[in-house]
Amino acid sequence: DTAVSQTPKYLVTQMGNDKSIKCEQNLGHDTMYWYKQDSKKFLKIMFSYNNKELIINETVPNRFSPKSPDKAHLNLHINSLELGDSAVYFCASSQAAGKSYEQYFGPGTRLTVT
Amino acid sequence: AQSVAQPEDQVNVAEGNPLTVKCTYSVSGNPYLFWYVQYPNRGLQFLLKYITGDNLVKGSYGFEAEFNKSQTSFHLKKPSALVSDSALYFCAVRVPGSGGYNKLIFGAGTRLAVHP
Numbered sequence: 001d002t003a004v005s006q007t008p009k010y011l012v013t014q015m016g017n018d019k020s021i022k023c024e025q026n027l028g029h030d031t032m033y034w035y036k037q038d039s040k041k042f043l044k045i046m047f048s049y050n051n052k053e054l055i056i057n058e059t060v061p062n063r064f065s066p067k068s069p070d071k072a073h074l075n076l077h078i079n080s081l082e083l084g085d086s087a088v089y090f091c092a093s094s095q096a097a098g099k100s101y102e103q104y105f106g107p108g109t110r111l112t113v114t
Numbered sequence: 115a116q117s118v119a120q121p122e123d124q125v126n127v128a129e130g131n132p133l134t135v136k137c138t139y140s141v142s143g144n145p146y147l148f149w150y151v152q153y154p155n156r157g158l159q160f161l162l163k164y165i166t167g168d169n170l171v172k173g174s175y176g177f178e179a180e181f182n183k184s185q186t187s188f189h190l191k192k193p194s195a196l197v198s199d200s201a202l203y204f205c206a207v208r209v210p211g212s213g214g215y216n217k218l219i220f221g222a223g224t225r226l227a228v229h230p
Contacts, residue, residue, distance in 0.1 A: 040222070041223045042222055044220075103158075107156060
């Protein structure tokens with residue numbers, strides 16, 4: 001009965017590799033998000049999709065490519081991983097975009113690049 | 115520039131005492147404000163929000179927050195702290211994003227430590 005789930009929970013990889021993180025929500029929400037939380041716990045939005053359409057794309061290197069196959073899923077693919085990509089990545093969802101609905105967060109994926 | 119600030123890195127309080135976690139904001143237009151809590155190795159959980167109406171908003175786990183427009187603040191409060199309230203608390207404000215959609219920007223977080 002998990003609301004927002006992410007896989008994997010932990011990801012350890014070497015510089016230069018390509019990796020993906022998957023997210024799924026079973027809340028029936030229209031909008032999904034990717035956030036990055038750095039080592040100082042600072043949280044920043046990266047992308048947002050509304051009904052499979054990209055609506056927010058912050059200043060993120062183009063090595064990061066989100067994909068939403070349907071409105072319940074939002075994946076994040078990262079090419080040519082760098083040390084600075086090490087962080088916790090959170091997926092979130094909300095009922096709709098452009099409104100004041102609260103967001104529901106997944107448990108996070110801790111990415112460590114060595 | 116639109117922003118949200120949490121001036122305290124950490125707040126320490128004894129169990130049973132009232133607690134306050136501070137948040138101030140700077141946005142154009144009417145602010146939409148949120149509080150989230152993050153327990154260790156977990157995602158953020160929504161606590162409460164202010165959209166409009168009564169300045170005192172009640173949320174989950176006995177928390178409440180007071181919106182003060184003149185002081186541009188939205189402080190989180192609880193009358194009697196529990197050890198289990200110890201966590202990282204984030205204030206967030208809705209701001210315009212790209213393409214006409216809104217996004218949340220988060221404060222840096224305040225670590226609440228409740229001591230027995």
